[in-house]
Amino acid sequence: MGTRVAEILRIDNISFRYFGRTNEALKNINLRINENEIVLLAGRSGSGKSSLLRVINGLIPFFYRGDFSGQIFFYDEDITHIPPRERTKKGMATVLQFPEDQILARKVWRAVAFGLANLGFSREEIIKRVKEALKCVDMWSFWDYDTLALSAGQKQKIVLAAALAIQPHLLLLDEPTSQLDPASAQRFLISLKIIREELGMTIIVAEHRFDELSTVADRVILIDDGRIVANGPPRKIFATELPGKLGIGYPKLALLTRFLAPDSNVFLGLEELKNELRRRNCVIQRIDKESKRAHPKGSRHAIVLDDVWFAYDGEWVLKGFSLSIREGSFVALMGPNGAGKTTLLKLIACIHKPVKGQVFLFSKSTNNLRLKDVVGLVGYMPQNPEEIFFNKTVYDEIAFGLRMQGIKENEVRR
Ligand SMILES: Nc1ncnc2c1ncn2[C@@H]1O[C@H](COP(=O)(O)OP(=O)(O)O)[C@@H](O)[C@H]1O
Ligand SMILES: [Mg+2]
Structure with a gap:
């Protein structure tokens, strides 16, 4: 017997319809997440990613009203009827998609300290954690800034720092890089792995940046129209047709694998892909x-x-x-x-x-x-196909090359 992996979260048959809407935003969701996993929630806009995160942190049904059914467990405890504040105390933290919604203080350091103060930490502990968290998002030099003077991306970093400072067991991130520049976004997503290692967190992240997350996440959950339509390791999920059909796309390496080694049933890391191509006698x-x-x-x-x-x-x-x-x-x-x-x-x-x-x-x-x-x-075949079209019809276009080779007209027609 191997070591038993602790289950941090279990969602049983959860459905939710927002008040005033006819369609359910979540339909019979069943999901289990183990401690220390990094899980990527993927799906097109409106598929239900934010709604699922709200079910986990309790904003649904405590803040967003509607028809709610099902059960949710955190470390085997039924928390279905426990409000968001209490869930935070039990070790959950959330970063919402729009940082403005979450900054509740004028000074950067206060915004980060806010949650800690609510949780009753000592002054020394708060100072230590605020400093660590701000360093983690490259914002320590801004500790005394006015939050209103920050860019959207900097605000997002402050909200991230506030969540990290709590050192939650479960960190929920709703498109945490939507306001960050590409370099900061990449740095942040790659650092999730280090954060997980150092703080022993479980992380669920809704994101569209698959390049970084396909290497960082242990698991991808694909959501469409309020349902979980696929659930598995990134290498498997991004080797299927599904992300293409849903229009959410693929990590670039997965696209390259699909193009260069289409029969591969997983998508490959760069080194693996190189080896595979060499095995196929390709020249790199x-x-x-x-x-x-x-x-x-x-x-x-x-x-x-x-x-x-x-x-x-x-x-x-x-x-x-x-x-x-x-x-x-x-x-x-x-x-x-x-x-x-x-x-x-x-x-x-x-x-x-x-x-x-x-x-x-x-x-x-x-x-x-x-x-x-x-x-x-x-x-x-040029990059821009118009470069080579100079005949009026598709037929003449295809026939042209054949005629140039002196092939007879009845053979061309065939
Ligand atoms: N506050 C809300 N009130 C009413 N309907 C909502 C609200 N938030 C989301 N929805 C609806 O719920 C469905 C899922 O949306 P959402 O969870 O925001 O998806 P995603 O985060 O994947 O873009 C959509 O049909 C959306 O219109
Ligand atoms: Mg969303």
Whole structure:
């Protein structure tokens, strides 16, 4: 027998309809959460994420009125009839989506100390915790600021600090990064793991930033129209069609996995994905303006670039670029905007010719080839499809390439 994992939260058959609404916001929710888990609540706007968090902290049904049914347990204690304030004392803290709703003091340090004072902590303890919490969100230097003078993102950090200062067992975060700039949001979400480790918290977070959270969360709960429609580890959930169908999207790495290794039944971390691609004999090469040779193993060379230089209007894009790709390879070109990916493809497709150096297609230098000579050798699909459409109909467009190769009209039609 392994060690028993403590269940921190259990939700049994909870439904809720806001007063005055016809549709239920939550429909028969059943959910169990273990101590120390980080759980991501995902779903489109209006799916019920905030409502579920309100059920947990007691704002539903104590503040939001309506038809409520079901039961909720916190560490095996039935808290269904316990109001939010008492739930806070038992070890829950919430960060609401809109920080203005939660800042109840004029001074930053007071706003953070507010909850602690209510919980009856000593002065020394309050000072220590306020300082720690403000440092945790990079806001210590603002301790004496007027809260009205803060930006929305800074306010959000103050509310986060106030929640962390309580050191709750269960931390509920409702889109906690909605006001933060991308760098702060990323730093905060990644720090959730450290917060969990150091303070031994369980965290439930409603968020749309899946890139960070898919690596931080242990579990994803997908909500749609008030129902839990999927519940499992991020690697599994983001490998399914469901997030796409719901229109909430995927972490970028999951998209890359779906594209490059579509038969994989989980989405892969970057290193795993690289290994998987190598296993499939894909060439992975970093494209820099000055690139080194790739040495793929296997069949004959399909494409060779030898010391290729290329410039647009005097601006060098490729400076002595060399690369060889064997027949049968599947190569992903990756690099930041402006690295030269499209230029490289156009050189291979014979749309551009090198200023210096040579491109070889199946050992033939493209210097002497014309666009029509490469039809049938290279198919090029541009970023913007309009670049290649010059026929009036879809039929003529598709037939064009075939006609260029001298294929007879009845074969073209087929
Ligand atoms: N205060 C409220 N009064 C009435 N209806 C509400 C209220 N808050 C949310 N709803 C409704 O409940 C449903 C779920 O909303 P919500 O929980 O806010 O979803 P999410 O947080 O996923 O965007 C929606 O249909 C929404 O319109
Ligand atoms: Mg919400």
